[in-house]
Amino acid sequence: MSFKSEALSAQHALGSTVIRNTTNPDTLKGALYLNSATVNGATTTYSAVNEVSGTNYNPGGVPVNNSTNPTTSGSTAYWTPSANLVYSNVTLASQFDCVLLYNSTQNNKAVAVYTFPAQTVNAGTLTLTMPTNDVNNALLRLA
Amino acid sequence: MKIYTSVGEVDEELLEIRQGVEHDGRATVEWTEYYLRSTNEQVRRDVHVNLVGLATQAVQGGVS
Numbered sequence: 001m002s003f004k005s006e007a008l009s010a011q012h013a014l015g016s017t018v019i020r021n022t023t024n025p026d027t028l029k030g031a032l033y034l035n036s037a038t039v040n041g042a043t044t045t046y047s048a049v050n051e052v053s054g055t056n057y058n059p060g061g062v063p064v065n066n067s068t069n070p071t072t073s074g075s076t077a078y079w080t081p082s083a084n085l086v087y088s089n090v091t092l093a094s095q096f097d098c099v100l101l102y103n104s105t106q107n108n109k110a111v112a113v114y115t116f117p118a119q120t121v122n123a124g125t126l127t128l129t130m131p132t133n134d135v136n137n138a139l140l141r142l143a
Numbered sequence: 144m145k146i147y148t149s150v151g152e153v154d155e156e157l158l159e160i161r162q163g164v165e166h167d168g169r170a171t172v173e174w175t176e177y178y179l180r181s182t183n184e185q186v187r188r189d190v191h192v193n194l195v196g197l198a199t200q201a202v203q204g205g206v207s
Contacts, residue, residue, distance in 0.1 A: 014171045080196070091149065099194075116170035116192045124148035124175075124189035139196045 004077030004142045008070035026105035030085045030128065032060035035097040035118040046100060046108035054090040055123075062087060064101060068133060078138035084127040092121045099128060112140055148177060148186035157181070170195045 006012055010020055029046070033039045037050030048059055065083035072078070085099065095118040101111040119126070131137040158177045164171045166172040170192055177187035 044159045080195075086206070089147070114170070114194050116194070117165040117172050118165045119174065120188060121190050122176075122185060122188035123147065124187045126189075127191045129191055129193045131194060137190060137196050139194060141196055 002072050002140070004075075005070040005072040008077055008079055008140075008142070025066055025083075026103050026109055028064035028066050028081075028101055028111065029061045029104045030064055030099045030101055031059075032057070032096045032126075033098050033100060034093070037098070039098050039100055039113050041113065043100065043110045043113060045097045045110055046102040046104070052092050052094065052096045054121075055089075057087060057090050057092060060104070061085075061099070073135035075143065076135050077142040078140065079089070079139060080130050080132065080133035080137055080139040084130055087126040089123065090121050090126060092119075092126070095120055114139075146177060146187065150179075150184075150186050153177075153179070153186065156184070159183075 003012065013020060031046055032052040034050045034052055039050075045051050046060065051059060053059070062085055064081045064085065066081060068080060068082040070077055070079040096116040098113055098115040103109045103111060114128075131139055133139075135141070144155045146155050146158060148158075157180055159180050161176045161178065163174050165174070172193075173191045175189045176185055178185050
């Protein structure tokens with residue numbers, strides 16, 4: 001089955017309202033949120049409300065390396081960014097516990113939220129390490 | 144070796160390094176903290192988060 005991975009690549013436009021008019025890949029970004037924020041599956045777009053702030057952190061977060069094509073194994077489509085998300089030389093003094101991946105090309109629409117134990121960073125580097133890009137571990141899986 | 148810290152570059156030998164791992168059933172976090180031996184002040188903290196993939200049937204934070 002290829003439909004799910006093709007849907008991730010925007011090869012299908014179902015319904016009567018087609019909003020895409022490009023062959024260029026979208027730009028995804030990763031924004032960090034304070035652990036006081038409510039960011040979950042109901043989040044529809046990126047918001048600066050309760051986003052982290054601090055030295056060398058740019059509002060909106062960092063770009064996601066999006067050079068890996070979605071693929072399918074069995075009935076599950078999956079995709080993982082092709083590089084880790086790295087926030088270098090940052091100081092984030094307030095605890096944060098999630099990253100929102102969103103599509104900055106498509107009006108900042110949310111893609112997914114990933115949570116982790118609350119952290120701070122002090123004059124250091126935050127690295128969000130990507131899982132193996134396979135059907136059992138990929139960052140985004142549509143089963 | 145010099146380490147970049149909140150108080151500038153510091154010789155590694157002047158720093159105490161502490162490391163830890165946290166796991167809460169979602170993702171595993173590994174952190175490294177650097178303290179000035181002279182004052183016990185934390186001057187750097189690095190964090191590695193090993194993200195866990197989401198499937199739509201097993202939502203953690205959630206797929207929108």
